[in-house]
Amino acid sequence: MRASDVDRDRVAAVLREHTAEGRITMDEFNERLEQLYKSKTYGELARLTADLPDVDLRNRPAKISPQPVATRGMHPGMMAAWSAWAAASAINWVIWFIVSLASDDFAYPWPLWVMGPWGAILLVSTIFGRSGKEE
Structure with missing residues (x-):
């Protein structure tokens, strides 16, 4: 029986979920996705997920460990961006401090020029960007 685009999209979502959970690698995911969009029948779609457990995309289990209050609802990518900003800022301030001590002046x-624009962009993105919650 022929598969529709909706059927292929549903299998793609299942493959993304298995990739996120670590059952298949990104290379495997890309290979299966390529095969997925070449598939024409339900049988071909079924072979792509035959070695994977069933996933109910509507009733996913809740996460066990609660997030800290300060980061609750923040997208993990945004948390990583803030961490990179903090690390780069700290390194720049340490360099500035060493230069100031070495020159006796x-x-x-100058680290403000590194921190300021980058931090302002991150702040605006955090406040006005999409939240980590899907509606």
Whole structure:
């Protein structure tokens, strides 16, 4: 029996879920996705997920470990961006401090030019960007 685009999209969502859970690698995911969009029948679609357990995309289990209050609802990518900003800012301030000590003079606080624009963009993205929750 012939499969529809909706059927292929449903299998793609299942494959994405298995990739997110670590059952298949990104390379496997890409190979299966390529085969998926070449598939024409239900049998071909079934072979792509035959070695994987069933996934109910509507009733996914809740996460066991609660997130800290400060990051609750923040997208993991945004948390990573803030972490990168904090690390880069700290490194720049340490360099500035060492240069100021070595020159026996108060150096211009140039790390502000690194932190400021990057931090402003992150702040705007955090406030006005999409939340981590799907509606």
